[in-house]
Amino acid sequence: MKKSELLNWLQEEYQQWEALLEQIDLTRMEQPGVNGDWSMKDMVAHLTGWNCWHVARFDSKLDHTTNTFVILGSWLEDETLGKDEAFAEALACGFARFVTFLGASKLDAKAIGESLLRRRAGSPKEAN
Secondary structure, eight states: OOHHHHHHHHHHHHHHHHHHHHTSOHHHHTOEEEETTEEHHHHHHHHTTOSSSOSEEEEEEEETTTTEEEEEEEEESSGGGGGOHHHHHHHHHHHHHHHHHHTOSEEEOTTOOSHHHHHHHHSOGGGO
């Protein structure tokens, strides 16, 4: 698969994910009980980055006390992606959209090991 094909595929998958989430009433997103005390919002935050086809994995949570979307750890399936500007920008824009979706006030990306990805996650072009 070429890089452009991968990026197109990721964009299409993300659009399908957004379409699915738009079907959930916003008042129900914060109701606990989806999985124990977790709300749908909590579940979505936890599942971000996890699906059948991994390019990168991110362990994350929404810290309700500070209203911060926190990246707890990250892993890349292909280490060269950590140095790829286009991938870093796509990832940063995805995080920015997700932070907005969650209603979080900020993103804590300190745990992302790759410096380019960590820097870009803090200032995506789309968010500027």
